[in-house]
Amino acid sequence: MTGPVRESLKPIAMAAVAAAIVVSAAPAEARDEVRVPTLTAPFGAGITEQAVIFERLIAKRHPWVRLVAQESPGFVYNVKEMANNKKRYKTTTFWSSTGALWAADTAQKGFFPKRIPVDNFRWIVTRSSNCIWFTTFDPDIKSIKDFSGKRVGLGRRSQTHWALFTTKAIEVGMGVTDARLQYLGNHAGTDALLDGKVDVAVGLATITKDQKVVFPSGPVRKLAATGKTFFHIPIPNDATEKVNKDLNAPFVAHRMAANTLPNQPETLDCIGDFAFMASHRDFPDEIAYELTKVYLEIDDAAGKYLGGGKLYRRASMCIVPKGIQAHPASLKACKDFGIEPQILN
Numbered sequence: 001m002t003g004p005v006r007e008s009l010k011p012i013a014m015a016a017v018a019a020a021i022v023v024s025a026a027p028a029e030a031r032d033e034v035r036v037p038t039l040t041a042p043f044g045a046g047i048t049e050q051a052v053i054f055e056r057l058i059a060k061r062h063p064w065v066r067l068v069a070q071e072s073p074g075f076v077y078n079v080k081e082m083a084n085n086k087k088r089y090k091t092t093t094f095w096s097s098t099g100a101l102w103a104a105d106t107a108q109k110g111f112f113p114k115r116i117p118v119d120n121f122r123w124i125v126t127r128s129s130n131c132i133w134f135t136t137f138d139p140d141i142k143s144i145k146d147f148s149g150k151r152v153g154l155g156r157r158s159q160t161h162w163a164l165f166t167t168k169a170i171e172v173g174m175g176v177t178d179a180r181l182q183y184l185g186n187h188a189g190t191d192a193l194l195d196g197k198v199d200v201a202v203g204l205a206t207i208t209k210d211q212k213v214v215f216p217s218g219p220v221r222k223l224a225a226t227g228k229t230f231f232h233i234p235i236p237n238d239a240t241e242k243v244n245k246d247l248n249a250p251f252v253a254h255r256m257a258a259n260t261l262p263n264q265p266e267t268l269d270c271i272g273d274f275a276f277m278a279s280h281r282d283f284p285d286e287i288a289y290e291l292t293k294v295y296l297e298i299d300d301a302a303g304k305y306l307g308g309g310k311l312y313r314r315a316s317m318c319i320v321p322k323g324i325q326a327h328p329a330s331l332k333a334c335k336d337f338g339i340e341p342q343i344l345n
Contacts, residue, residue: 031064036287038277039070039078039094046206046308047095047275050127053302053309054295062294065287075100076111076160082280083116089280093124093291098250098323099273100160105323106247108164110157122327124277124288125295126319128206128213128311130161131254131270132169134233135193135203135223141233144170147179153189153198154181161273162186162202165251166235169271172246173239190219194226203232205261206308207254207272209316213300214260215307224262232261234269243271250323274321285329292317292333314339 040048051069058067072078078094079101102108104116134144134152141150147170155162163183170176184192186202193201204217216224223230237253244251252272258265277295279288296317302309318334320326320343334341 033064033066034287035066035068036291037068037070037088037092039072039081039092041072041074041078041095043071045074049306050302050308050312051095053305054298057298057302058294061297062290065290065294067291076103076158079104079116079121080112082278083120089282090284093277093279093283095127095275095277096121097130097160097273097275098252098321099130099165101323102247102249103160103164111160111164118324120281121278121324122281122283122288122330123320123324124279124327124330125292125317126274126276126321128208128316129252129254129272129274131205131207131256131272132161132166133203133235133268133270134166134200135190135220135230136200136233137193137228137230138199139231141200141231144174144176144233144235144239147174147176147200149178149180150200151180151182151198153184153192153201155183155186155189155202157183159186161204162189165271165273166202168243168247168249169235169239173235173243173271186217186219187222190222194223200233203261203270205256205270206275206311207256208311208313209319210313211256211260212315213310213313214256215311216261220261230263232264232268235271236269240269240271250321252321274319276321276324278324279327281325281327283327285327288327289329289333292327292330293337296333296337296339318342320344 040051048071055067075096082094101118103111105118107115189201192198203220206215240251240253254270254272256268300310300313318339318341322344331341
């Protein structure tokens with residue numbers, strides 16, 4: 001095309017180009033941020049600090065989901081709050097464990113005055129498992145069967161892992177009912193062991209299912225730091241299974257490889273339960289999906305900022321523990337990410 005005709009089309013062509021530029025430059029419709037409070041645990045227990053790191057990582061990776069860590073008294077409180085506060089049903093996630101939900105569903109004395117059905121809640125994403133056993137300086141105490149008449153320093157009566165679960169392992173799992181159980185607190189129990197005021201204390205570690213990441217608790221690290229020879233007393237896998245059978249409980253029978261912990265030359269059996277993020281069953285599908293997906297995307301990147309961040313691994317995030325139903329949207333997020341959920345129920 002030449003001459004006057006081509007020249008006459010210039011204004012039209014330029015107008016079209018300008019219009020195209022305006023259209024292409026127009027931003028996509030922005031979505032308002034959705035703030036998702038997540039109930040954690042007391043500061044210092046690890047979950048709160050980890051949730052704060054994930055706040056930052058999620059804000060960088062996701063266009064509109066914003067996690068907001070809310071420190072809480074712990075897993076038992078979280079279950080009560082999520083059962084009783086209707087304002088949180090569609091807005092809030094919480095951290096808990098299969099053992100805490102079992103205690104709620106069975107109205108364990110001293111923890112839940114009335115039953116809170118586990119069907120109220122849905123799994124979102126798993127962090128890790130807990131592993132519980134016992135420690136001593138006495139080489140003659142080799143088994144829980146040797147606890148008869150011995151002074152056993154447990155956690156406070158209000159503590160699930162350090163007191164409730166360990167008591168059930170001793171009395172139900174192993175049938176020892178004449179041990180002198182003292183409910184002192186997790187750190188106080190170990191201090192009492194160091195001072196010779198009890199014969200046995202509780203040991204606990206947080207582990208990934210593949211045991212590639214293992215974090216001994218503060219009391220265990222304190223024992224190791226003394227340089228003294230101490231011994232690990234297992235909670236045998238068959239004792240865990242007896243607790244599960246007799247009490248309709250969802251505990252996990254773990255076996256840690258030798259030399260996983262300080263002063264541990266042999267394999268060690270322990271009773272465990274999974275820690276995970278959950279929601280009320282009314283929690284929206286879209287947000288559950290996005291939360292699970294972004295946790296999978298982050299994987300163990302939080303480990304660059306704090307040790308406990310290494311526990312968040314895709315290898316275990318899509319494990320759905322016994323004792324809780326999965327949120328369907330979270331299962332879909334795992335599958336869309338290319339991970340087949342492992343449902344333990």
